[in-house]
Amino acid sequence: MRRIFFITIISIFIFFVLFSISFLSNIKQKKEEFITKYLAEKLRFSLEFIPSMNNISGINQFAKRLSKAVGGRITIIDNNGRIIADSYNYGYDKDIIITAPEIKLAAENKMGWAKVIRKANKKGKTLCMAYLIKKRGKVYGFIRCCLPINKLKIIIPSLKELFIKNLLFSLIPTLIVTLLLLKFFGISIKGIKKELNGISNEFQIAISNQDLAKDLHYLFSEIKKRYKSLLNEKEETKKLFNSMPDGIIILDRHGKIEDLNIKAKIILGKEKKDLKGKSLLTAFRIVELKTLCDKFKENKEPKKTEIKIKEENKYYEISLLPIKEDKVLLIFRDITNIKKVARIKSDFVANVSHELKTPLAAILGFVETLKKEEENETHLRFLEIMGRQASRLNRIVEDLLTLSKIELKETRFKSEKIILKDIIRNLFSLFDEKAKGKKIKLLSFIPDDLNPIKGDAYWTEQLFINLIDNAIKFNKEDGKVIIIAKNINKDLVEVKVEDTGIGIPAEHIPRLGERFYRVDKDRSRKEGGTGLGLAISKHIVERQNGKMSISSEIGKGTTVTLLLPS
Amino acid sequence: MDKNPIRSHYDDKLNHIKEQLVYMAGLVEKSVEDAVKSLITSDSDLAKKVIEGDDEIDLLELKIEDESIKLLALRQPAARDLRFITTAIKINAHLERIADMAGNIAERAIKLSTQPPIKPYIDIPHMARITQWMIKTSLDAFINEDPALAEKVRNEDQKIDKLNEQVFRELITFMMEDPKTITRAIYIMGISKNLERIADHAETIAEMVVYMVTGKSVRHQREK
Incomplete structure (x- = not known):
């Protein structure tokens, strides 16, 4: 509404300005012309009714009536220049009238009339006009009219025409301009409103959508508020970013560093x-990092890996995460101390196990010797128990030693081509007797074209010994142990070790592979398990760059799935 | 600021060559490190890996050379850019030679892995550390266009020469004492010589960096 009001005011203003300019300029030019014409017409017309020059009183009355009608001073002069009548009643000077230029000019003019404009006083000009009084070719005298131009009170009919003409002349362009303005503003405002709605939607700011000015004001103040809070947030994030104990690097889509925090610079020695x-x-000169990022870009899966920075002898765990616009987030976590602690722990376990092994060997040896010489049955039974428990302890110690060796990465894993079929065949003959004892069938489905597994033959055999041993141990009577293998692709082989045993409850599955974690402690102990078999298996698979997963259904059996590189 | 798209594309190409060279240098450094490590730990698997890894470096050499020549032919660079590309081509060849030498060390390491060491290796790892530093630093100087850093590399070469002489003299005494050690000693001499040659290549790279940045050749102008 304000808009229309505003436009209307402007239009009216423009109209009046144009009209006034046009009218005033015309009036100025035409004023004298109008008066002259008007007077000339009036005087010529009055000549028809002028009484005889001899009729003094009649002629005087005529002069007064005419003066009233015209609004000026009327003087009637005879041929000799004598004033016969004057509409003004004050004394007059005969000579002035006779010598008046308009009289002279009228006498000389063939048309029988003349006009003169002269300065009357300080206030303005006077128009004086004289006409010959001529009847039937004979001249009787003059009629003269004087009229002050500025005090024109008479209504001039021609002025009305002029006024209408000027009005029309001003109105038409005003209308056109108004229409154009309306259209222009209308379109602009429509556009502005559309934009406004777009912005308000994007920023989720509710606007009333009625008053443009109010909406604009509200929108801008809201955006300003948000911008300020964003700036504050940015500053806070920057502080947080730089005070983080982990090194963080953000890479753009071309792999260039977009941002990094102070810790990252410290880690990489480029403060x-x-x-x-x-x-x-180019920034860090670490080839492993580049290879890691290249691999990450291919599959875009969040990844964690460890790298060692040579100069400082430090270990870092690097996490790669995808972020929007194809950017990559790299997080460096210092795990040097964790590594150190793990090493101390493994060293400790290795040392303790080693220390335990020596006396155990002595115990086992002496128990065996005593058993041969002992005849007392009770004593023999005790010795039997001692021997059994010492053997168990020996197995645990051996398993612990194996585990710490693998963990410490002291054991070197060779990279050999292993034919799975051969290993399984040997192992099945090894476990044959044990399986027959529980009436368990050992089955394998290994295709002939299975790619050879890439890894260490000794440790791969150990891995399958553990898995088959478990599958037999925790199986039912008349059960089965099935080994199925297949090629996933040219670099990966999948091997499944299935049993038809008692199964493992779902809540235990995530914890399998932890040291000494047993699902059924009594049964495990009865079966002679150490609780380290799966932990060792898991480590062997990981050292060979493979993956191990376990699935199980209670009452139906357990399946261990291995993904091994080929 | 508006970028000239043609110039920008050209700069990208130059940066790509730089990047590839840095990557190659990284691989070469690792080869040298692993080759010497395989000798010390008698790890023939690691030595084999070094020999296999040479193929990737060879391919990379061809790729960098191809890209550099294309850039020379298509863009006809002048002044500093011309010096950069010609230097890159030369560095590329030197890095490839270093990788070959790392392969030579690895081959000898395999042969030595089945025999007991004459004595614990002390000077060889020390030489390896210095040569690795020289390769790394000469490439750092190349990336950062830093002639001062390149100058440091040039000074380090003398240490390697002295160490090589020392190893040589020491091995001769072993051979004189016990002729059974001759085969092993000759292998170790070869390793030492290879490390010395690697250092020479790193020194040449550093000299080329000085030329690239300053436009002045400092080759064959060592202060004595």
């Missing part, structure tokens, strides 16, 4: 350098 915009490789 003082501006690394933004550089590629990861």
